[in-house]
Amino acid sequence: MISLQFLLTAFVVVVAPGTGVVYTLAIGLGQGRRAAFWAALGCTFGIVPHLAAAVLGLAAVLHTSALLFQLVKFAGVAYLLWLAWQALRGGGALRISADRKAPEPWAITRRGALINILNPKLSIFFLALLPPFLSGAPESATAEMLLLGAVFMIMTFAVFVLYGAFAASARDMILSSERAMRWFNRSFAAIFAALGARLALERA
Template sequence: MIDLTTLIAYTAVVLGFVFIPGPATLQTIARATSSGTRVGIATGAGIAAGDVFHTVMAMIGISAIIAASATLFSVIKYIGAVYLIYLGVRAIMEKTPANPAAGALAIPAGKAFRQAVLTEVLNPKTALFFLAFLPQFVRPENGTVMLQMAALGAIFVVLGLSSTVVFAVSAGRLGTFLSRNPSVLRWQGKVVGGIYCALGVRLALQQR
């Protein structure tokens, strides 16, 4: 069992981390603004699912293999970067709906969820973050290390999902407001696509 002092310290650090705008936040805001709150929340859920994957990988040591192999790290990094840029180019190239008032979602929530999962899983920086961050709050005297890692990962996932939901709801309302103006809507896809491309370039340039 994790002691209360460690738990409070960890929760405080994670809260500060997840509510500071980063790639996950930008991805969620981009989807919510262009496709609505539901799609934004689905994107946040996909990111959370990806974080569950990274928690498990950190627990069983796969992330350590990625950390030790420069080649494997680079391969995964560039695959993730290419995927993000691909999503960005598609968003930029998509045509504006003829009837903006129709209220159709740009993409289904399920598709947004799957894309977010894949994007998060293919980010080796996230894998290394979990590998380096979680063990700092593990204390052998507090019991089974694997269970402590699982608990810490679960807390991170829940708090991360809560933050993306907050951003998704806020951005979704903004997107509804902006969609009433067709001239703004014509640029919306390009802005969203630009965000995805920028995230892809950022990932490609990241160092271990």
């Protein structure tokens, strides 16, 4: 069940840059270590609905229902484009600025959770990732999937916190340069827009 192969597979998936990583880095750079912690927590909680969908079999429904998949997908695309706009506009939630007031932890956590909740591929990902590592006993399959999912979430949180701490450590250097702040704001906006475009091209 919780084998070395599973841990390595999960670690590779978690470490790979994605929307959650980009969001946590942006928050760490723009608002510091504490804010990055809440961003990591939000991204981790955003996994819960997809894990539940995989355990309950709803991910298979999402996979076979083109309309449902498209609805969730384009909601996710719209949200990523909104985040791109927030990185560009003055006073935006993701804009890096030396004189901005940090938002409430709840707002940071909520945005991080929505990033993952509105990604329909995560449910299908869990449906594909977890079953190969189950023992094969039908009576314990649900408990085993929940345990593996919990381990995946713990790894996600730990890695994202490290990403955020790394970004926060570079915060002072970034804030001391107007040019660097402009470059990072534009870069994060472009990355979120690109991730939105990639999600728009995804198929169930």
